[in-house]
Amino acid sequence: MQRLQVQLTEEQAGRLRQMAEAEGASQAEIVRRSLEAYLRRPIRARESAVRARALELIGAFSSGLSDISENHDRYLADAIEEENDCGLCR
Numbered sequence: 001m002q003r004l005q006v007q008l009t010e011e012q013a014g015r016l017r018q019m020a021e022a023e024g025a026s027q028a029e030i031v032r033r034s035l036e037a038y039l040r041r042p043i044r045a046r047e048s049a050v051r052a053r054a055l056e057l058i059g060a061f062s063s064g065l066s067d068i069s070e071n072h073d074r075y076l077a078d079a080i081e082e083e084n085d086c087g088l089c090r
Contacts, residue, residue, distance in 0.1 A: 006031070
């Protein structure tokens with residue numbers, strides 16, 4: 001383990017001490033657990049943000065095709081074929 005020195009306010013130190021006593025753990029263990037939870041949070045927040053942006057896209061575009069949900073594989077294959085047939089791809 002690596003040692004790290006941290007300065008806490010009186011209130012934070014008191015609350016940390018109370019929590020450690022209540023849980024029967026050391027103050028260092030409470031700090032490690034709290035830090036781990038904090039470090040994981042941005043990953044969850046990013047995943048939530050990406051999911052929310054993706055959901056916002058539902059229905060945002062119109063292809064003008066009425067059978068896209070039934071024939072999406074064919075349309076995708078056609079688009080890939082068109083891209084491969086372009087003069088820039090050779």
